[in-house]
Amino acid sequence: MPVKAAKIGDLLRSGTPKFSFELFPPRDEKADGILWRTIRNLEQLGPDFVSVTYGAGGLTREKTVETTELINAETTMLTMAHCTAVDHTVGELRNLIGHFANVGVRNILALRGDPPGDPRAEWIEHPGGMRYAYELVELIKSSGDFSVGVAAFPEGHPRDADWETGVRHFVAKCRAGADFAITQIFYRVEDYLRLRDAVVAAGCDIPIVPGIMPVTNIKQIERFAVLTGMAFPAALAERLRAVEGDRDAIRDIGVEVATDMGERLLAEGAPGLHFTTLNHSRSTRRVWQNLRKS
Secondary structure, three states, X not given: OOOOOOOHHHHOOOOOOEEEEEEOOOOOXXXXXXXXXXXXXXXXXXXXXXXXXXXXXXXXXXXXXXXXXXHHHHOOOOEEEXXXXXXXXXXXXXXXXXHHHHOOOOEEEEXXXXXXXXXXXXXXXXXXXXXXXXXXXXXXXXXXXXXEEEEEXXXXXXXXXXXXXXXXXXXXXXXXXXOEEEEEEOOXXXXXXXXXXXXXXXXXXXXXXXXXXXXXXXXXXXXXXXXXXXXXXXXXXXHHHOOOOOHHHHHHHHHHHHHHHHHHHHHOOOOEEEEEOOXXXXXXXXXXXXXXXX
């Protein structure tokens, strides 16, 4: 591990598309074995970075720090840690940021976060905490030499009153010091392009990396759509339901769709692709291999 880790914000402005993967901390010994098999498989691809998620309300706080530290120590990969403000005091967040710095993390994805238990529940500000993601960006930036990413929502955030409000909130995060953004997963390239162009028109030019997840399970995608407000395109849903009992066919469609999306996004100038793996890499590796050939 280098003494000073590379900054993702700088990497994304280098002119060549960057590929990265999202992982989550394991819940038990079996999950830990699955995660590390995935990490070793992904490491062979030479990703530009990997991210480690942070459970709602800080439910995986210790595991996020521990997993990120292990990846730093045991692999050659650059890490980014997720950090959420929900249900935390400012003091707790300062402590967490310090922990990340101590284990060699210099890239943090700053998220307001969803309420624990139900992402669609009412969002309640912690009495000693923060109300907005831009405040967390400011805190991290004032705490050390970090490259800070933020979330972007191609279809709009379900809590925003309208599209314009969402763009304003995003620009506020940029002005607070965000260096880059990663989108929530989506399945319509047009939504990403609309967001990117609206943000540029509002005077914000940070790199916005599309979040991609190859479909491997229909019910899982339907659940994500309900929880996040993400659109599940009717044509894609119809194709998948036609082969609902065939897992391999579902995976093949998922890889095909994600490959097509990746090709279109990169052709449109996206600074890279960030793959949500759910700690399994087979479909993601197939998409990566397809894109490398194209």
